[in-house]
Each structure stands twice: as C-alpha cells, then as structure tokens.
Amino acid sequence: MFYFARLLSCSLLYLLPSTVFSSCQENITDQISSYKFKDYDELETIKYSPPPSCIFEISRNSEAADPLHFYFSKPPQNSYSIAILCGGSQTRESVYSSIHLHRYFQDEFFDCGCAVVTVESLGVSSEKIDRDAFMNHYTRSARIQDHQRVIDFFSQKPPKGWDGRFVFAGFSEGGILVDHLSVKYSDCCAASINWCGGGSWSWRKELWSFIKALRQKEPEAFSSDFSRSDYDEIMKEAYERGSTTKEFMGMSYAYHKDAMDLARLNPEDLKAPYLLVAGTDDSIIGSADEFAELAGRVGAPVTYCRVEGMGHLVRLRSDIMAKNFQWLYKVLWVKSDV
Secondary structure, eight states, X not given: OOOOOOBOOOSOSSOOTTOOGGGXXXXXXXXXXXXXXXXXXXXXXXXOOOOGGGEEEEOOBTTBXXXXXXXXXXXXXXXXXXXXXXXXXXXXXXXXXXXXXXXXXXXXXXXTTEEEEEEOOTTBOSSOBOHHHHHHHOOHHHHHHHHHHHHHHHHXXXXXXEEEEEEEEEETHHHHHHHHHHHHTTXXXXXXXXXXXXXXXXXXXXXXXXXXXXXXXXXGGSOTTOOHHHHHHHHHHHHHHOOSSOEETTEEHHHHHHHHHSOOOXXXXXXXXXXXXEETXXXXXXXXXXXXXXXXXXXXXXXXXXXXXXXXXXXXXXXXXXXXXXXXXXXXXXXXXX
C-alpha cells in the first residue's frame, strides 16, 4: 500500500495565476529527461533538477503560505490532451519528489499524445524535502485539493495546443485521487486509469489487509501478539484525535482520520472510460474485485485488468503497462464503430 510526465519553454521560472500560458515562448529549448528508476532506495541518491522552463508555481490556498509547485511537459504533437499523473502514498521515512514518477512515464504518455503534469506536496520539491512540513499537510483530501487547483488553473489558462481533455492516472493512493478527480471533472475527463488503488473497501479494511500481508512477509514488523482489536483501538484513537504529531504506519493520525472520512468511488458516477488494474497477489485485490463486480452490474464504463501473480508494483510489469497505454491510446484517438 505504501508505494507508490518535450516541454513548454517559458521565460518565467514561476507561473502565477495572473500569467497565461500564451505568454510563454513557443520554442522548445529544454526538456525533462526521461528516466526509469530501479527501486525507491535509488531515489535517496538521485539528484535531478528539472529545467526551469517546466517548473510552475501557483498559490496553494488562503491557509497555506507556501506556493504549490507542479511540473508540465508537452509532447511534440500540435494537439494533445493533458495527463494528470498521481503518485502513491508516502510516509515520513519515504518522501520523494513527484518528478521521479514524471520522468518514469513521460515517454509513454507522450506516445499517447498527452502532456504530463505532476504536482508536488507541500514541503517537497526536486531540490529538497521538509519532512515535518510534508507530514503536517499530508492527507488524501489535501492532495485532491492541490490537484484541483492545478486542474482549475489549466482550465482557466489553457496552454496552446491543448484539446481541452484531461486524463487522470494514478498509482496506489494516486488511484483514489483519480477516482475523485474523474467525477468532479467528468465534463472534461477523457479517460482514467487506476493502477492498484483498490476500489470498494474502506481505508480501515484495506490497511488491515495490508498489515496482515506484511506480517506474513516480515513477521518482525509487528509484535507477535498484535491483534485486530489492537489495530481497531489505534484506528479509533486516530479518528478521535486526528493529530498531526502522532503517527501509525508512518502516517499521521490526521492522515488516517481523513482517509477514513473520504468516500470511495461509486462506479455509477463515472462518465468516461475507466481502467482498473489490480494484481491477484496484492493485499487489496478483494477491494478491486468488489468494485469491478459492482461496475459490471450498473453498466459503468469500467475495464478491469486483473493480473494473475502480480503484486502492488504494477510499474515493474512492463508488459502490463504497455497494454494499459495501448488501451489509453485507443480510447483517446481511435474512433469506435459502435
């Protein structure tokens, strides 16, 4: 569960809400370099500074003084959709810049005729990480709100060449962001992909399923007498206190409370094609199965890619990822005869 896109050249390092994309130069002089990191340990040592021309800044909200940063890279096509790419959950010990996910899948989205946007959480940039600031702000709702501000910005200040369509794609927790964004922006959502982000289960149920699987793999992760009742008591306390200073599983109580409050997606609310990807060896496969079954009953536009023998890290399955991007290309650019 805890795992977890060339460019519009611009004369400005920071793009404020009053600045429009048309003010940017049209000549592409820099681009984000694509790179597929091997594992998350490697991210501890990777040093990468994106070209200033693709780093943008807008106001976050009235409650947070720190601005919101995002990365935007544009494909060579004259007309393109914009893919909002959302990474997975993070803990205090594993906080990484979204630029790494951006670089990992940039080429695949370009091949699908999509520009790529990734959004940084408060306290995180490609240059440095403030773990305390991150933990004090990090919840699923905060991430959703940050992405909404970026999406609203693009809608209000459309860049040249954008066809007005969004693609929402996310891994693990990012899949939950995708669910909410797909419904809120259904009028301009062309397609959505939820990679291993579960489906119908509550956060409390998904987390317990993850813990059970983790205990089998790493028995030393919990004391031998740690029980479901112990877990329920911790989650009850987390919900009641909602503290940013107390943590469980590397996440604040405030995060857990927010995750428990956040509603899961009703497939009947989906309007655009939606791809759900899950592995049978993932601890939350049951959540995806339930969602796919419900989607089928109500006739929702859901395609279920259920992969035998795959765990949570779908990005390691290049064969599956290739098929998923083929699906996206067809949805975006191949006209149906039906």
